[in-house]
Amino acid sequence: MNLSEASTPLSRLLPPLILGGAGFSYQVFRNPNSAQALEVLKRAFQLGLRAIDTSAYYHPSELLLGEALSHPDFALHYSRDQYLLMTKVGRITATQFDYSPAWVRQSVLRSLQRLRTSYLDVVFCHDVEFVPDEEVLQAVGVLLDMVREGRIKYVGISGYCIDVLTRIARRVREEYSRPLDIVQNWAQMTLQNDRLAREGLAALREAGVSCVCNSSPLAIGLLRANGVPVGDLGDFHPAPPGLRLAAKEAAEYVAGQGESLAALALRHSIRRAQSESTTDLRVTTIMGVTSIAELEDNLATARQVLRISNEPRWLWTVDAGPSTDFGSSKLEGEEDLQAAVREILGSWYDFCFPSPGDGWDVAAKRPVAAAL
Template sequence: MQTRRLGQTDLQLPILSFGASSLGQEFRSVKLDEALDSVRVALDSGLNFIDTSPFYGRGMSEVLLGIALRGVPRDSYTLCTKLGRYDLQHFDFSAKRVAESVDVSLHRLGTDHLDIILCHDIEFVPMQQIVDETIPALRKIQQAGKVRYIGFSGYPMKIFRFILDQTSVDCVLSYNQYTLQNTRFADEAVPYLKSKGVGVMNAGPFSARLLTNAPLPPWLKEPEDVKAAARQAAEHCASKGVDIAKLALQFCLANPDITTTVSGSANPNNIRNWAKWAAEPLDETLLREVQDIFAPVKNIGHREGLPENN
């Protein structure tokens, strides 16, 4: 698996990483063997950067990940978790909860240090608290050796300049904003992040199943014209004998300015396919045809979090 350096850190991450949200049964009921096998297959396939959060399964993802990683040499994988989001509507970015959350995550994951910790979905709270309280608290934990690098994650593009115009972090994670249909992250944020020396991570290459052949989930927030274009693009790919998910993943991995793209599944076969696709060349002709289909709805997304953070 090809690797890239994350910003100014000393981390070399695979261009394709394993997202452990599915281990928390966020999308369907998951059998224990499936969860444990998914982690093993990910590591065997070179997806040795693992991303999780206390929010995923309300702790279940971290617990199962900790079990799956028992006996695996700690220096053979890179580990990221998050803090601040603990339920659909429960957010706490206070300094007190920051310290508690890191210690709980370390216990669940069975390790004495985290490689990266991110403030999770900061657009749901007044973001000045992240600057004034949360990041300073994380820097103290970083100095204590429990965390190597710190950052934040979220959906709206506004969050990156709001935070980084006032303070510094080591890396950020954007989701569903760099895909076949929506490249706002690369268009609006990545040049700014690079100028700040901030490591750039992308998640959600399939945009919550929008860019797959799977039935669209009822909770998908994208507008109907975006969904219609995605169905048309998927049918066009199928007519060429290609799964649109393959094109979607390869498109994300091809951008040299994005260190890694995080994709999650509790299905080991999905992970094997992704690793295989990552090693295959991108069909540039098909890509242009699909981009033409998406052109009328390019960069159309939805709102997340507080209105003032969008």
């Protein structure tokens, strides 16, 4: 099956694992560069990853990915229809958004140029809770126009606030007489916060959404031993000090049991996504990496949950069950570890990050102080 066929339901094309492009940005990596992106992508493709999610906001991710994907090592081995490219529009900087029709169109055209491709498989409206719903709906309309032009295959929205995502999904279906193809939510199908599974999926399914991406399974690096990532732009992580301390305590406890909190959290998110997938709703996991070592560690962890397929498009099966070499006794022990982590997190379990928070004026699309 050709991955570029827009008539094919996205749920039949989207693999269970997607490579996140934020690892090639100034937000989470110091000095992202073309050598880093090329090395990681070459190894990722060798290991079977065939879908990439990025954003214009994750600068310079699009530029680095475009350079890597057009490298002879890729062009000679992987044609464009053998992988999926997903990017986003609307968010420009931490405090700057532009959802105007002119900018949405310009942003898509710029992404096409940066990624060195003639079409994009998916384009999301980025962090929709920061702008008025009407502007999101208008931007979706522009993206749908670009679908008809052949520049985009599928259209979605992304953000943190589940109630906003579901509300907009319902309104898109009402206004355009068709549902969104896909919705992306971050850090809410994790060991720390499981609200997406409990509160979001049913509502999104009712709105006709057939694909949901769970990104940030480690809550942007919170659920690991070495603390939150700090890139060239400094510490942007929204977790308050109390949650960071609890996560550190959980990581130390898990390490004392001979396990890694990052591996435990990643397995949990992948398994949760698989268990929540149905015939009419595909739930996948976006996995951010910054290095080959991190990529290989994460995929080794994923292998404990997913089976390897002989499919030529990618090696990871869409409907995989737990790997047979991940014994039931360990699974039982894993449940105990997960319960211990939740107990350590205490009141921080299911804590939601403020997004956009009281300091943001949604109508003005800027910080409150700047809006006065």
